[in-house]
Amino acid sequence: MRTLDTIFALSSGRPPAAVGLIRISGPQAHAAASRIAGDLPVPRVASVRELRDPATDELLDQALVLRFNGPASATGEDVVEFHCHGGRAVVEVVLSRLAAIDGLRQARPGEFTRRAFESGRIDLSEAEGLADLLEAETESQRKAALAIAEGGLRRQIEQWQARLLELSAIAELAIDYDDVDEALDPEFIASCDALASDLEQWLCRPRVEPLKDGLLIVVAGPPNAGKSSLVNLVAGEERSIVTDVPGTTRDHIEVPLSIAGIPVRLTDTAGLRAAEDEPEAIGVERARSLLKIADIVVWLGAATEAPVHPRLVLVHAKADLAGREEVPAGMIPVSALTGAGVAALLERLAELAGTILPGEGAIALNRRQADLIGAAQRSLRAAACATELSILAEELRHARSAFDRLTGRAGVENVLDALFARFCLGK
Ligand SMILES: Nc1nc2c(ncn2[C@@H]2O[C@H](COP(=O)(O)OP(=O)(O)OP(=O)(O)O)[C@@H](O)[C@H]2O)c(=O)[nH]1
Ligand SMILES: [Mg+2]
CATH class of the missing domain: 3.30.1360.120 (Probable tRNA modification gtpase trme; domain 1)
Structure with a gap:
């Protein structure tokens, strides 16, 4: 309105x-x-x-x-x-x-930006990028948001829309002239498939959510391994209680941090062992569930006892202690006491994080955008398999409507209200 x-x-x-x-x-x-x-x-x-x-x-x-x-x-x-x-x-x-x-x-909050959207100065993807830009707390978030706010995704969507419109026009025309051969010819079908494949490639790229919420890095290992000491050292403050009593940490403790400009949630957990009482048992259970959803696991324990995880970092903790001079292959020696090895650990974490996060300044889709691109992609595949012209044309119409919702040109009132409420007054 x-x-x-x-x-x-x-x-x-x-x-x-x-x-x-x-x-x-x-x-x-x-x-x-x-x-x-x-x-x-x-x-x-x-x-x-x-x-x-x-x-x-x-x-x-x-x-x-x-x-x-x-x-x-x-x-x-x-x-x-x-x-x-x-x-x-x-x-x-x-x-x-x-x-x-x-x-x-x-x-009202966000009203200037909403008017920019309504007058067609920016599309929905750019407004989303702008909202993210204003909320960005780390360098990598800022760069990703800027890529979208600058219209990177908008240009890409426009290019897809142009291709789709051309396909759709051929199909609609064929219906009008009852010319089945034109639209069901192999070259036309191949064009539908090619567009679907392009969309699919975009769907395989790293998403924006881990960048927004922070990567979950779980620090785990046996009791007394030095997990809490390490988390405190990296956090730069005493977040977790440290004592020489095994089983000190029970509840998990999440510390939001930026490592090399990457937002992470560094999470301390209870030492994994057969628990001695109920609170500890619950803590150990939580630690195990966190290991399952972790983006990266930092393991302070014997390599042979480490959990199976695609992104596992093995830490040889308490490296300053006598008798711990020898570092097993593949482990990073770290001392929370002296700080030795922490830089190497952080470097390794940043390196791993880079593999799951969008590249610098790359355009990363959010869930809403990915869902709609996924819907368009499925419609295009269905169109390519259609044996009847009317079904083919209908699928292409579905794909077009998904793109309209993507740019905010149709059926997105609720998305708009939620989005513009995120802006501050005067934006
Ligand atoms: N010398 C030395 N001692 C350490 C180091 N890291 C931790 N400690 C000591 O080891 C003991 C246990 O440390 P915590 O950090 O509480 O170990 P944790 O793995 O969190 O233990 P739980 O919470 O019980 O599972 C404490 O007495 C620490 O002071 C280290 O790098 N060097
Ligand atoms: Mg602890």
Whole structure:
């Protein structure tokens, strides 16, 4: 639903700050802004203006003013930006004078971005990328989100859509002219299959979820092996209790961290043994389940007792102790006491993480996108196997509708509401 309200909000961080950026967007943006700032500068050229109270002419602030003419603006509408001084009182007084102007109202969280989407400036994949970018906490998250926000996925989808549209047009035309041979010919079928294969390749790529949630790295081993000491050392704080009593850790402890820019959840677990009481038994059970879902397992124990896992890192713990000088082949010697070997361990973890995470700046699909691309891919395969023209055309229509939902052009109201609620005010 396109509203014609003119909206405004503080788009920079919470005052006090050096600069307070107030953004106004909508059909009345220029008129309203000029009531406060006087005549507006030419588009896209910043100029200093005095901001005055429209009712009393009182000077409120001196600000840099920028004007954009829709549709060539971030929202696709007429936009004005006031770059005021970022003091609390300054920002407040300017916002209150804007609020007093008829037809203007405070923007809701994410509303600027939603308007950018609704005016076609960005598609749904870009808006999702933008939301991720704002939430990114590590370098790798930032790069992945930026690749999407910049329209990387949008361009790829447009290319798929163009191919699909061409196939669909041939099929629909064949129906209109009752020309079965055209659409069921081997070359046409091969084109459907080729597009399906391209989509399949994308579905095999690393997804964005491990990057967003953090990789689960489970530290496990027999009791007293030094697991908690190692987790504390890597975390840089005393998160787990350390004692010389075997069976100290019972509940698992998850520490969110960034290792070489990669988000991880480093998880300390109870030592694996036949437990002595019920709490410990539950802890050991949890440790075993965590091993099953771990992205990477760090094992502090004998190599022969290590669990079976595709990404296992064997640590020769307490390497500083007398009698532990000899390091078995394939193990990384680490001392939580002296810190020796920790750098090598982290390097190995980062290396392994790299194999499950999307490549730097690569476009990684989220679950929603992968589901829809999967639906389009299945429809294309079904189209390629169809023995009747009407079924073939119908499958291609399904594929097209999956792409429409992917870009946000159809049937995604609930996705939109959830997405734009993630944005902060003023974005
Ligand atoms: N010398 C030496 N002692 C260590 C090292 N790491 C841990 N310790 C000692 O070993 C004992 C057990 O350490 P924890 O970190 O609690 O071992 P854990 O594997 O978490 O033990 P549980 O929680 O009982 O399974 C403590 O007394 C630690 O101080 C190390 O690298 N060198
Ligand atoms: Mg412990």
